[in-house]
Amino acid sequence: MELFLIVEDDRQIRNFINFSLESQGHKCIEVSTGCDALKIIQNKEISAIILDLGLPDVDGIDLIKQVRNFSDIPIIVVSARDQDNEKVEALDAGADDYLTKPFSIKEFLARIRVLFRHYNTNKDLFTSNFKIGDLEIDLEKHKVQKKGKDIHFTPIEYDILKLLVKNSGKVLTHKFILKKIWGSYLESDTQTLRVFMANIRRKLEVNPAKPRYIITEVGVGYRFADE
Amino acid sequence: MKKCKDQSYNIRFYILQISITLGLNILTTLLLLLLQHFGFTEVNIVVLYILSVLITSRYTKGYIYGIIASILSMLTFNFFFTEPIFTFKVYDNSYIFTFMVMLLSSFFTSTLASKLIYSKDLASEREKQSHTLYQIASSLAKTSDIQEIANVSIQLLSNLFEYNIFGFLTNSRDGNALMLEIDTEDSNIITKNIDFNIIHSTISNYFTIPIKLSDTEMFYLCFPKEFEGMSDLNKFLLNSIIMQIYSSVERVYLIREKEAAKSETERERFKNNLLRAISHDLRTPLARIRGAAEILSHNLDENSYKQLVSGIYEDSTWLTRLVENILGLTRIQEGSLSLSLQLEAVEEIISEAIHRSTKYFPDRLIKITVPDEVLFVPMDGKLIVQVLINLISNAIEHTTEDEDITISVWQESDRVWFEVSDKGTGIRDLELPRIFDMFYVSNKSRTDGKQGMGLGLAICKAIVNYHDGEIYATNNKDGGATFRFYLKKQEDK
Secondary structure: OOEEEEEOOOHHHHHHHHHHHHHOOOEEEEEOOHHHHHHHHHHOOOOEEEEEOEOOOOEHHHHHHHHHOOOOOOEEEEEOOOOHHHHHHHHHHOOOEEEEOOOOHHHHHHHHHHHHHHHHHHHOOOOOEEEEOOEEEEOOOOEEEEOOEEOOOOHHHHHHHHHHHHOOOOEEEHHHHHHHHHOOOOOOHHHHHHHHHHHHHHHHOOOOOOOOOEEEEOOOEEEEOOO | OHHHHHHHHHHHHHHHHHHHHHHHHHHHHHHHHHHHHOOOOHHHHHHHHHHHHHHHHHHOOOHHHHHHHHHHHHHHHHHHHOOOOOOOOOOOOHHHHHHHHHHHHHHHHHHHHHHHHHHHHHHHHHHHHHHHHHHHHHHHHOOOOHHHHHHHHHHHHHHHHOOOOEEEEEEOOOOEEEEEEEOOOOOOEEEEEOOHHHHHHHHOOOEEEEEEOOOOEEEEEEEOHHHHHOOHHHHHHHHHHHHHHHHHHHHHHHHHHHHHHHHHHHHHHHHHHHHHHHHHHHHHHHHHHHHHHHHHHHHOOOHHHHHHHHHHHHHHHHHHHHHHHHHHHHHHHHHHHHOOOEEEEHHHHHHHHHHHHHHHOOOOOOEEEOOOOOOEEEEOHHHHHHHHHHHHHHHHHOOOOOOOEEEEEEEEOOEEEEEEEEOOOOOOOOOHHHOOOOOOOOHHHHHOOOOOOHHHHHHHHHHHHHOOOEEEEEEOOOOOEEEEEEEEOOOOO
């Protein structure tokens, strides 16, 4: 059982998020302002935050930044804003995932499951073996196998894959990936990243246009699907 | 009346000039007779006569009076001062030479003097003219509409020619005609509406200058008939003023056009913002409805209730798609200003589109064929995803679960083709030409009570066209419909 904090000024949306989480056996605290949210985050052991960006008192993105100053609890943004740059801004500020309203409850619950799995494996520093579907990735031995067969990756391809796998389930923005792999970020480099992603996908996926593992969030970034 | 006044003025002017000439001559002769009495020599007499001619030239206008004065001086000199006195005869023939010299020198002095006076007058006239032109230009520059230009030009021209002229402003489109007249008391402009037909009979009785303001608007300036024979200088002045009026009119039209364009864009932006705000605000209630319906459909036991609730869920899904389409549309409309095309990998676009459209229909299988090499195409990724979602949803709606849907992508020279094909009901031939029309919903589906995707296909077309591409719909020979569009691989720019 986890304790969720729902920060949302719309009562009905709060209600059904609460309802759906409780149906999975979780507990929820509901608040409608950013100030109340901060108080609760500082005083209680919260497992994850469900955050609406359009709050009456503060901007949701500022709230993410404030929370990230002292805590790395998972934050899922739920917003009616669907502009790519706002998504990217929220993710770069430290949000773990982003759902655009209206969203399906099924998908919402699925994202939460993924997030916790990822959050818990990350805590366990010694995990270096990932098994997802037909894939087997051994980070210690730098080995990737598909259906028991070795797949060869160039060093950069491998680094990107490693980054995605370690953050599986989480949307990584282009900026984040570029900074982690190349140490710098230029808008024009996104193109290079796309080429690398296409190559990785060709090695991993049966049909690159219907990827099983690496999901593209157009205009935002990539996500490694671990279900 | 004015003409009479002019004539009498002229006669008085001539009389004055002649009396100056005669008077000066008489005065000089009397003075000389007095001086001779005191024993002055003849040389002084000649010099004084020349001086008198010079003075005459100074205070009269034109050569003629100087010449008259020269001849008069010579004659009076002959008459009063040479032997035999009081006759025009001379005993000493050398006087003839004196007369000639006297005549010539007075002649030259007088012409020189009047020439000088003439150029001085000309210079001051020119200065006055340029001053007037400057004043006119600056008054016209301050005007901001056509009527004001007309008012100002009538006032200025009336002042300049010292005659109350009048004008007409006509608009043949709405048949409006205005007469502009100067109020004789305070020299303001009086405007009154008049019958369009009166103008033509009026202007033929005047020296009228028509100024074309636009295709339908005219401005007539009416001067009295005798202005037709005005001096070259005035003609020149009038022409320059009319040029000034033309350029002011042009300026006013440019300002008007600019403002019209500005308000047009503002209206467009307002409409767009409104549409976007509404669609945006719809999202939250839609999220509530969908969320509630989804939870209910999972938790209700009785089947009939479950069906009702899943109906609500499906409708909210449909509305969600509509809202997304409207938002997409507002983005392209705005996009003509701000959208930037980026190179996107085609396979990523396809996968996102499938991922998102099968979210609504998770049970459907879609076949995909894309080229092996990575294709990068300049586009707004989100909008093209929207196009594909619309086409896929459309295909899903018109097929049953066991009918195939295929998506293919291929390159053909500089075009990259996208195709969504299904084996469903197809499009009726009647509907084919109109299928991309805005708000067109196929009749068949309307009577079926199904909601159409009318707006969806119109948006597809708008988005594809925005990318300089083209979209086509055809029926397959073996059943079902195919939607196909291409995007240019390289940007032309």
